[in-house]
Amino acid sequence: MASRRSPESRAREALVVLAVGLVVLTVVAAVLYRPGAPRWTHVLVDGVGWMLIVSTGTVLTVSAVEKLVQITRRHPGH
Numbered sequence: 001m002a003s004r005r006s007p008e009s010r011a012r013e014a015l016v017v018l019a020v021g022l023v024v025l026t027v028v029a030a031v032l033y034r035p036g037a038p039r040w041t042h043v044l045v046d047g048v049g050w051m052l053i054v055s056t057g058t059v060l061t062v063s064a065v066e067k068l069v070q071i072t073r074r075h076p077g078h
Contacts, residue, residue, distance in 0.1 A: 007063040007070070014059040021052045 025048060032041040 007066040010066075011060055011063040014056050014063065017059075018052065018056040021056075025049055025052065 025045065028048075029045045032045055
C-alpha cells in the first residue's frame with residue numbers, strides 16, 4: 001500500500017518549486033528582456049511567470065484544504 005504524502009510535505013515542495021522557478025524565471029527574464037527584443041520573448045516570460053504562480057497557488061490551496069480536512073476529522077465535535 002502506497003503511503004500518501006502529508007499536506008505539509010507537499011506545501012514545502014511547492015514552495016521549493018516556486019523559489020527555484022522564480023530564480024530561473026528571473027535569470028531568463030534578465031537575458032530575454034532587452035530593449036528591442038522580439039515580442040515573443042516577453043510573452044513567453046510573462047506566460048511562464050503566470051503559470052508558475054497559478055500552479056504553485058493551486059498546490060498550496062489543495063494542501064491547506066487537506067490539512068483542514070485532517071483537523072476536522074480529528075476534532076469532529078468542535
